[in-house]
Amino acid sequence: MPEGHKTHYLASEHNALFAGETLGVSSPQGRFSADAKKIDGCVLASVRAVGKHLFYEFENARIVHVHLGRYGSFAVQDSPPRPPRGQVRMRWIGSAQTLDLRGPTQCRVIDHETQTEICEKLGPDPLSGGKKSDVFAKVSASGKPIGGLLLDQTILAGVGNIFRAEILFEIGMDPKLPGNEIDPSRFNDLWKSMTKMMRVSLKHGRIISVTSKEAGKPLTQLGNDERFRVYGKTHCPRCNGKISQDKIASRKMYFCERCQRGT
Ligand SMILES: [Zn+2]
Known part of the structure; x- marks a missing residue:
C-alpha cells in the first residue's frame, strides 16, 4: 500500500x-x-x-x-x-x-x-508540518502497542506497514511496547527516525530505510529487494538472528526480538 x-x-x-x-x-x-x-x-x-x-x-x-x-x-x-x-x-x-x-x-x-x-x-502528517508534541500526546495516552499506534491514521497520518517496521527496527524499539511506556526521549528518537526516513523516501519516490553506506551503493541504484532492513526479510542485518513476524493491528509486523527489546 x-x-x-x-x-x-x-x-x-x-x-x-x-x-x-x-x-x-x-x-x-x-x-x-x-x-x-x-x-x-x-x-x-x-x-x-x-x-x-x-x-x-x-x-x-x-x-x-x-x-x-x-x-x-x-x-x-x-x-x-x-x-x-x-x-x-x-x-x-x-x-x-x-x-x-x-x-x-x-x-x-x-x-x-x-x-x-x-x-x-486524521492525526498530524509529519510530511506537512505535523507536530511531534501532538503525536506524542496521543501515543503516551494509549496502552496499545506502538506497532499498532503507528498505523492508526487518527494518531499519525501517512505511516503504513513498511515504515512502522523499519522505523522501530532502526531505533531498536519493541513493537509491542505500550505507547504509555515510551518516555519523551525515546519518542524523540522515533520521531527523528520517522521524519528522516519519510523525507528520504519522498525524495526517491519509494521507501528506503538503508543508508548508501550500508547498501554499498548510491540510493538511486538500489534494487527493490535492497531497500529495507527488516520488512519482508528472514534474517536481521545487525545480529543475523531470525526476523520474527507477528500480527499487530491485523497487519504482519516484521521485527528482530534480539535487537528490539523493551524501550
Ligand atoms: Zn537483530
Missing part, C-alpha cells in the same frame, strides 16, 4: 503536470462516470496530500478525493492517449499529458466541507 511519502510525491508530480490545465475527465470503466461529469472541462487548481489521501481541487470548487488503498495506481502517458486498457476508473486528458487511475479504494468528487471532515479525523 502506498504510504505517506508516495502521496506527497504524487501530489507534487501531478501539480507540476496538471495544475492550471483544463482537463477532459472521463471514467472508461464507468464507476466514476457521474462524478466525472462534474469536473469534465474544468481547470485543476491544485493538488494536496494529507497522510494517505490525495485532494485535487478544481476551480469550480469541486474536489476529487483519492485514496489508493492497497491496489490503486496512477499511470501517465503523452496526450493524445492510447485507448484505455484494463479497469481505468478515472482518465484525465490534459494538453500534453494524460493520467489514468486504476484500482483505488476511493475516488469521488467531494466539496470543501467533506474534505475538512476527512482531514479533521
Whole structure:
C-alpha cells in the first residue's frame, strides 16, 4: 500500500503536470462516470496530500478525493492517449499529458466541507508540518502497542506497514511496547527516525530505510529487494538472528526480538 511519502510525491508530480490545465475527465470503466461529469472541462487548481489521501481541487470548487488503498495506481502517458486498457476508473486528458487511475479504494468528487471532515479525523502528517508534541500526546495516552499506534491514521497520518517496521527496527524499539511506556526521549528518537526516513523516501519516490553506506551503493541504484532492513526479510542485518513476524493491528509486523527489546 502506498504510504505517506508516495502521496506527497504524487501530489507534487501531478501539480507540476496538471495544475492550471483544463482537463477532459472521463471514467472508461464507468464507476466514476457521474462524478466525472462534474469536473469534465474544468481547470485543476491544485493538488494536496494529507497522510494517505490525495485532494485535487478544481476551480469550480469541486474536489476529487483519492485514496489508493492497497491496489490503486496512477499511470501517465503523452496526450493524445492510447485507448484505455484494463479497469481505468478515472482518465484525465490534459494538453500534453494524460493520467489514468486504476484500482483505488476511493475516488469521488467531494466539496470543501467533506474534505475538512476527512482531514479533521486524521492525526498530524509529519510530511506537512505535523507536530511531534501532538503525536506524542496521543501515543503516551494509549496502552496499545506502538506497532499498532503507528498505523492508526487518527494518531499519525501517512505511516503504513513498511515504515512502522523499519522505523522501530532502526531505533531498536519493541513493537509491542505500550505507547504509555515510551518516555519523551525515546519518542524523540522515533520521531527523528520517522521524519528522516519519510523525507528520504519522498525524495526517491519509494521507501528506503538503508543508508548508501550500508547498501554499498548510491540510493538511486538500489534494487527493490535492497531497500529495507527488516520488512519482508528472514534474517536481521545487525545480529543475523531470525526476523520474527507477528500480527499487530491485523497487519504482519516484521521485527528482530534480539535487537528490539523493551524501550
Ligand atoms: Zn537483530
